Amino acid sequence: GPTVVIIGAGIVGCALADELTGRGWTDVTVLDRGPLFVTGGSTSHAPGLVFQIHPSRTLSRLARYTAEKYAGLGCFSPVGSLEVATTPARLAELHRRFGFGQSWGVPSSVLDPAACATLYPLLDKSVISGGLYVPSDGLLPAVRAAETQAARATSRGARFLGDRAVTRVLSRAGRVTGVATADEEFRADLVVSCAGFWGPAIAAMTGVPIPLLPMAHQYVRTTPAGASDGLPILCHPDRDLYFRAHGDRLGIGSYRHEPMPVDLADLPGDDHPSKLPFTPDTFRQSWAASAELIPALRGATPEEAFNGVLSFTPDGFPLLGEAASLRGLWVAEAVRAAHSAGAAKAVAEWMADGRPAIDLHECDLNRFDAAQLSPDYVRRRAVRTFVEIHDIVHPADPPPVRNVRVSPFHPRQAELGAVFGEAAGWERPLWYATNPPPESPRPRDEWSSRHWSPIAETEARATRRRVALYDMTPLTRIDVTGPVAFLSGLVAGDVDRPAGTVVHTVMLDPAGGVRGDVTVARLGEDRFRIGGNGPLDVDWLRRHAPPGVSVRDVTGGTCGVGLWGPAARELLAPLTEVDVSAEGFRWFRAREGHVGTVPVVMLRLSGVGELGWEIHTEAQYGLRLWDTLWEAGREHGLIAAGHAAFDSLRLEKGHRAWGRDVTGEDDPYQAGLLPAGDRAPERWLTCLVLADTGDVPLGGEPVYAGGFPVGHVTSAAYGWSVGAPIAYAWLPSALAVPGTQVEIGYFDRLLLATVATEPLFDPRHQRPRR
Ligand code: FAD
Structure with missing residues (x-):
């Protein structure tokens, strides 16, 4: 195998060394700035709670593998977990989480207060309305798990070196060649940054963005409180608290305090850089809430307490994968101890086999738009991730940073009363308040009615009956120039068709998995416009592009509408010199021409299953395109329609x-x-x-x-x-x-x-x- 250097001997670096050596890659060197294996990173202070149920299937699976693997290594106590509810909304949320557990293969049950108290005798059951019990959750001793995996990796040939702070990542011609400490160099084919919350320091060495924010989080050990080691781990999400037993004492973690972002330059210079002084004022409320739930705490006091540092990302997911701009540099950061072995396994597979065995798109290092990598965006969203860590979050709840990316149609949409959602930084109309609601809307449950309106019905029906205008700007548009053989090698369908043809197909990874769902429009012999789903499609194309092929993400500089419905042709015909008749412009064909004064690319395809076109132009012409279509649309009953209608029509x-x-x-x-x-x-x-x-x-x-x-x-x-x-x-x-x-x-x-x-x-x- 190749020569690998891993930066960081926390639980993630150790797990990765174990996974790589287990696959026969034995030339692995792990360097840590601190002493082994209490290095002073987050792992040194993690109480090691493992909750496996999460709305994300991927995160659930990472946790499941971690629990199973560490159990096999004698580094996991399956004491079970109990998450309690104190409000009706939370109890409903526990049922929803039970459902995720059923979906992802983590059995659990929703219990009444008496059953909760039987499991967890310290609880005051009058405070709670129920709980979610997950018998296979539990505790991992983080440092021991790191050390155990390091020992196994060492037995297979890996070496672990402490007190070696990496100060430089060496590279030549866009590829890593090794790392350097103050007085040594280590040659490597592949370098993996498992530096935890020091990620931004590695980013500064390499120029590779690692969008995470280190933040402090409060942890307290109490004096004896009648606990015992078999006690389940406990989560009290309505007060942002969690608990575990340390013998007869309790450990209490709190997220109920002002977010405390940490500047790496301000870390203590001792052996415990991730252990900051405790801030008792911000803990007082949490102690009171703890004692209310667990009355035995009234006779106890905090004995040992600190603010520990860990990583937060803009969307709460880890950062995994190979850097786009520096080949051979891999990243596995912002990984919870609870996900450590799962993430390490997935990254090891990715490195060794070219793909992870499970879907990691939510965790992919390259998932962000350029604006989402700005320090301002990372900070504001990471802070929100911290604040919301135990909140009941609806999948369509918008993030705190808005209007990052807006299409040129935005002012017109606002005039029409658009209610916007957010997708990958884009403002995307969900529906338009100026469209009338249906006379007798279908009743709909409260949860799925959030960020949704009955007006979606009006818009969906108008699309099927007349014609509607959709903003397709948030879809990714990529221009590829070069021989067709490049694309033919990446997609399943036959894209070597005459210019003017559109093919809807999939990009496949080496094992035949669906890497992307794309439309490929051949605009000229060597000119292709690809419609895709985001930065990962751009990354995939660039990674595979040979010299002589250009891959350009033109999303931001262009815009697009979908003009769909039975009246689309009558509306469009008078506006363009292009023959849009059924014979002149067939299904899955592309033409370049004009709509009014606007130079456009027209693709005859439909996301909603109706007659019509996707029409692209440069951003500068966007308003004019919208206005031209809108004006002409009056006599055809054109309405603007949003994503809520689109999603319904797409599933039909x-x-x-x-x-x-x-x-x-x-x-x-x-x-x-x-x-x-x-x-x-x-x-x-x-x-x-x-x-x-x-x-x-x-x-x-x-x-x-x-x-x-x-x-x-x-x-x-x-x-x-x-x-x-x-x-x-x-x-x-x-x-x-x-x-x-x-x-x-x-x-x-x-x-x-x-x-x-x-x-x-x-x-x-x-x-x-x-
Ligand atoms: P770290 O353990 O920080 O390891 C990174 C290593 O990189 C460090 O050893 C560091 O010394 C080294 N390093 C950095 N820069 C360099 C360099 N330039 N050269 C050489 N070495 C370098 N997670 C859970 O899953 N469950 C919990 O209950 C939980 N509770 C927590 C409570 C607290 C108070 C804290 C602080 C964290 C908690 N976490 C929990 C988070 C968990 O600790 C981390 O997610 C996990 O330990 C991260 O592991 P890591 O290996 O990525 O990072």
Whole structure:
């Protein structure tokens, strides 16, 4: 194997050395600025609580593997976890979390207060309304887990060197060649930064952005409080507190204090740089709340207390992967101890096999837009991540930093009363308040009604009946120039078609996983416009581009609309010299021309399954494009429509969304993205139609058959053309048969659903081809 240097011998660096040497890469050197293995990093002070249930399947799986692996190494106590609720909203949230556990394979149960007190006798059960019990959660002794993995890695040939602060990362021609300390150099083919919250210092050495913010968090050990070592770990999210036993004492962690960002330059210069002086004032409230939940604490006091430093990222997910701008530099940072072994395994697979075995797109180092890497953005969003760590967060709750990326249509949208959501920094209209609500809207549950409006129905129906204008600017547009062979080698479909052809296909990784879902428009012999899903598509193309091929992300400098509906052709024809007749401009064709005075690229395709075009232009012409279409649209009943309508129409047509319905670990055949032929896979992405009860899932919910969890919902929306909620779910192939009855877990309810033949609307795709 290659020569690998790992920076950092915390739990993540040690786990990675173990995973790499376990794969036969034995030339591994791990360097740490501190002494081994109480290095003074976060690991040295982590109380090691492992909660496996998370809305993210990926984070849940990282934690599951960590718990299982450390149990096998004698470094995990499965004492179980109890998360208590003190409000009705929290109790509902615990049911939702129970559902995630069912979806991701982490069994749990929602208990009443008496059952909680039986499990955790120190609790005052009159304070709580219930709890979520996860028997397989527990505690990992972080330093021992690091040391145990380091010992195994050493036995396979790795070496660990303490008191070696890396001061430089060496490189030549865009590739790492090694690292240097004050007086030594270590040559390496690959360097992995596992420097924890020192990430920004490694970023400064390399120029590779590592967007994390170190912040302090309070931890207290009490005097004896009647605890005992078998006690479950406890979370009191309504007060941002967690608890574990240290013998007869309790350890209390609190996030209920002002965020305390830490400047690396201000860290103590002793052996414990991540241990800052305790701030008792900010803990007083938390102590009172602790004693209210656990009355035995009234006779105890804090005995040992500190503010410990750990990493926070803009979206709360770790930073994993190879740097885009410096090949051979890998990063595994902002990883919780609870995810350490899982993250290390995934990174080791990625390094050794070219891809991780599980989907890591939420954790990918290269997932951010340039603006999202600004120190201002990182700080404001990371602080919010800290504040919200135990909040009940709706998947559509917008982040604190808004108006980072706006399309040129934004002022017109605002005039129309657009209500904006946020996607990858973009302001994206969800619906337009000036569109009238339907006369008798379908009743809908409170949770799925958040960041949603009945107006979506008006917009969806208008798209099917007349014509609607959608802002497609937030989609990623990438211009590729060079021989077609480059793209042919990356995608599944045949893109070597005549200029003027559009192909909807998938980019595949070396093992055949779906790396991206793209439309490739061939605009000239060597000129391609690609529609994709974000920075990861750009990164993937650039990584593979040979000399002579140019890959340009033109998203920010361009904009796009979707003009869709039966009246789209009549609206567009008088505005353009391009022949937009059915024969002159066929489905999945592209033309360059003008709309009014605006130079455009027109793609005849449809995200919503209707006649129409995606029309791109440069950002400078955006307003003019919108106004031209809007003006001409009056006589055709054109309305502006938002993402809520789009999502509904897309699911009626069975269009998959990459990152939600399909990811890198999925096979394009099983996902229904390529014709499956005579394959007999284990599982399918399946269309479900729900009983119309007013409940509409949002994604992540478990699917049950015969009372057993068998899969999970990826996307869902109400389909007005269908008259029922629609969900897509990964199901075992035996169940993915039309007519099969299943149930979806939604809070404390079970929603009846039936497997349906898809697409539900216009199955022969006649409408968009007209
Ligand atoms: P670290 O342990 O910080 O290791 C990074 C290493 O890199 C350090 O040893 C450092 O010395 C070394 N290093 C940095 N720069 C250089 C350089 N230039 N050259 C050489 N070496 C360098 N997580 C949980 O999962 N559950 C919990 O309950 C939990 N509670 C926590 C409570 C507290 C009070 C704190 C502080 C953290 C807690 N965490 C918890 C977080 C957890 O500690 C971290 O997520 C985890 O330890 C990170 O491991 P790491 O190896 O990435 O980082």
